[in-house]
Amino acid sequence: MLLYRLVVGLLACGIVVKLCLRRDWATLSDRLARTGPTDPGARVWMHAASNGELTSVKPVLSALLDRGVRLLITVNTQSARDMAEGWSLPNTDIRLAPLDLSHVTRRMMRQWSVTGYITVESDIWPHRFLNCPGPVLLIGARLTERTARGWARFPRFAKRVLSRVSYLSAQDSRSLARFRDIGLPHTAVGPVFDLKALYTPPTLPVPAELAQHFDRTTTWLAASTHGGEDALLLDAHKRAQADIPDLKLILAPRHPKRADAIIANLQARGLSFARRSRGETPDGVDVYLVDTLGEMPLWYQLAGTTFVAGSLTDRGGHTPYEPAAFDSAIIHGSDTGNFSAAYQRLGDAKAAIEAANAVEIATAVTDLTNPARQKEFAAAARRALHQDTNLDALMRDICSRLGA
Template identity: 35%
Template sequence: MAVSPLLSAYLFWSNRAHRFGERKLQARLAEGKEDAARLDERRGIASLERPPGQVIWLHAASVGESVSVLEMLRRMGEERPDVTFLITSGTVTSGEVLASRLPDGALHQYVPLDVRPWMRRFLDHWDPDLIVLAEGEIWPALLHEAKLRGKPVAMINARMTDATYRRWRRFGRGAARKLLGYIDHVQAQEEQTAQRLRHLGLPETRLEVTGTLKEGSKALPHDEAERVRFASALGGRPCWLAASTHEGEEAGAAEAHAQARRSWQKLALVIAPRHPGRGDEIVSSLRLDGWKVAQRSLGETLTAETDIYVADTVGEMGLWYRLCAVSFMGGSLVPVGGHNPFEPAALGSAILHGPEVYNFQDIFERLSAAGAARQVSDWADLGATLARVLEPDEAARMAHAAWEVCSDGTDVTERATDLLFAMLDGVD
């Protein structure tokens, strides 16, 4: 099978990359980014037996991608209980979230690094009947080995950022065209991604624009007893959420909180950091600034005196979105690119965000056009806008508009399900 010179060079390197892979794993382990008990999975050594029958392998890199495919997996499992769904991810947080939320008939493993011997070992063990990549990761060794084995490959919920597109252009359009040729069908989230894939050489006959699975996903789960307990603790106080915040955004949210409290004196703020491991440093910094703070991971309770509640736990976003009438989407006033706004939209929370939402640009534009979301320019603007949006009629109007936009996309999951079953049934 002929390959481009650049792709050949990558595959040659990947075939001998054990030492690089080991160094990377050990560095990530030291940083707390790997599960020590399951590190062999990252080397392609399975910790579970392959069940009999057909196996669909679906790779979803991190938490957002993993959660977005759960509703699709649930529906597919109900329709085809004879099929096993193997879902892989590459982050500890995603593994923790999936551990409690996988539907029946689904298994989780950490994905091996794109080192050819490790990828071969993984594919030899699991022998998947269909390989599905969620969002936009294009792994040369994985795709090449899948092609050698004659495995069909689909990419669903595909999204290619400008940075990724430029990286693949530098890698070489010949190499990109060859790799994309190994993918049998792509369902893109939006036209911009589709256009970038066309430019890189994906044939039009293998491409369709369907929207995002996150739009048609089931609402995030929650513990109703905890919601009732927190609502009682709030005692009618208004509450807003700074969701999936990054470094620097917690201090900014506190600044906006102070401004909004001039109009809403009893206002409470819940901060849910994108990386819960930062909880201790966030709490320490806020307390140094004079805020009365309670911390979720330490079991501290929210009281009438609590100014800010730091929700530094995994898998509870459904609880905070239900409690808070207004949600600010983190990663949008720092150059991160924003996070999934359909999660609060599906749960009746009005949405505020900064200008840095390029990862979900089209979705935020739709929400803004519907009156469901508002963009702010800085932390002072967030505080002023928050004070206005907290008015019950305004928050309710925005929340309803968000829910309507969210509910329009329920057919996205059905289209992905139909594609994958058609590809599976085409396997000899």
């Protein structure tokens, strides 16, 4: 515990100094839990790290609010905060997450009259667990093999932190086994439940002036790419274009700030492109670079095929649930540990294509420009990813632990 306090303390100092130099007093206030409620009352604190986690837990948020629970939601990023605020949820306060310092978390618990703490997926902050005066719940919990090995190096610390967990519903059976191995009490074990299976496509109509430039059958999307993937995907696009001259690629990087590096790759390959952030029209270009955030539903609707990125490097892959919900056929790389159970179901059902290099990706993209094949794979993915997700049963478990 002492080592953790030292490490977190040093990291916190760096964050505070950076915010002071930027004169970002509003963020600093949130990070130090100096921003309290405007009205009194007990609240359940729910933490979702960023947009993906927040989106996956939205059905749970709505169900809790329907039951009269007041919520304090914290997130790690400003974009996630903007998303949550855009939902205009009743009886809900939204803040940037505080630093995991003991005195800061105690202040947070005290100021907001926290009666319970819920964390989503993989954000485990020891001081929040240890200082919470009420039950601690993990839902959609995920623990990678690498992270589990890190916790296992400090078995007493891991057991102490996890001893505060009243309820854990893991995203997959492997994560559950790892949590149990590092000290999760058997009394806290709940059913395996992947929150992302509850994903419902948001209503985000495609503007006619944008839709007219894309034929869905011959448009594919590279969704949430990371450094090291773009060059491979662009090579695949050039290869596929040799067979499908009117093929278009929508390239959506995970981090838009990488746009300049991607443009260098485009120029090196002689590919024409338009840039979303600058309002450029995608008419007649090879690649539409969407270096923006919060618009992914648009691109799923425009692309009949999606390559789910983060799967060609060591990132563990991104969600297949979203493209499947939009009836976009799925291609992915081999690194899919973040959603291992979902990709296992896709593989067993032959409902997605795994491709490891530019040649294999180009072959898959070309195959899926056949309208019948594209429709077949999209429908198979929907069926494979459908599971008996009993939200009512999960909510009964959660509310029982919270006393709500």
